Amino acid sequence: AQSVTQLDSQVPVFEEAPVELRCNYSSSVSVYLFWYVQYPNQGLQLLLKYLSGSTLVESINGFEAEFNKSQTSFHLRKPSVHISDTAEYFCAVSPSSGYSTLTFGKGTMLLVSP
Amino acid sequence: DTGVSQNPRHKITKRGQNVTFRCDPISEHNRLYWYRQTLGQGPEFLTYFQNEAQLEKSRLLSDRFSAERPKGSFSTLEIQRTEQGDSAMYLCASSLANTGAGGYTFGSGTRLTVV
Numbered sequence: 530a531q532s533v534t535q536l537d538s539q540v541p542v543f544e545e546a547p548v549e550l551r552c553n554y555s556s557s558v559s560v561y562l563f564w565y566v567q568y569p570n571q572g573l574q575l576l577l578k579y580l581s582g583s584t585l586v587e588s589i590n591g592f593e594a595e596f597n598k599s600q601t602s603f604h605l606r607k608p609s610v611h612i613s614d615t616a617e618y619f620c621a622v623s624p625s626s627g628y629s630t631l632t633f634g635k636g637t638m639l640l641v642s643p
Numbered sequence: 644d645t646g647v648s649q650n651p652r653h654k655i656t657k658r659g660q661n662v663t664f665r666c667d668p669i670s671e672h673n674r675l676y677w678y679r680q681t682l683g684q685g686p687e688f689l690t691y692f693q694n695e696a697q698l699e700k701s702r703l704l705s706d707r708f709s710a711e712r713p714k715g716s717f718s719t720l721e722i723q724r725t726e727q728g729d730s731a732m733y734l735c736a737s738s739l740a741n742t743g744a745g746g747y748t749f750g751s752g753t754r755l756t757v758v
Binding site: 533538561563565570571572573574575578580619621623629630631632633634635636 | 647649674676678683684685686687688691699734736738743744745747749750751752754
């Protein structure tokens with residue numbers, strides 16, 4: 530079984546400031562890792578994913594996350610946030626083989642203010 | 644391709660009533676998943692289908708819940724004798740079997756409120 534811990538339920542930040550949303554996972558098997566974003570009253574959108582290869586993955590809108598196997602972490606970072614980044618962010622994990630179900634963390638609400 | 648479509652978007656029902664939700668996946672996707680998201684929590688896996696076969700069910704899926712995917716196309720999720728604890732967002736996702744979790748597309752969800 531897998532589990533995901535998102536250490537911060539809410540992260541307030543000013544526009545153009547850097548941000549890091551923390552994610553730690555637990556698993557007895559090798560995993561794939563994901564960050565999803567959810568805007569109010571909308572479904573989940575995939576932000577970025579780590580399946581294999583380079584441990585640093587990037588999204589098209591400036592977010593990046595780094596897979597750290599020794600620390601079992603997959604923190605999400607952005608060097609300069611925008612008001613439009615205000616949303617709930619979910620970290621998720623899936624076994625890299627076998628069933629393809631996702632286990633999610635509880636989410637981190639990113640609040641960007643001017 | 645219009646993505647994953649879920650209907651209705653919102654449903655308010657009285658406790659004890661039955662409700663049914665529908666999910667239309669991306670047409671070429673052979674896997675379909677249901678998740679439930681309660682307030683302040685991340686989504687939790689309920690069940691998934693590959694084509695018309697239901698391959699896995701979570702312990703969260705009590706005997707009041709039933710899901711079907713006739714002909715391997717759209718899927719329905721029915722909740723019988725609803726309880727207030729069933730109030731949640733019900734999310735559907737689809738993918739190709741060979742992409743697994745890396746290829747999910749989620750719908751916008753159905754928000755259920757049991758009063």
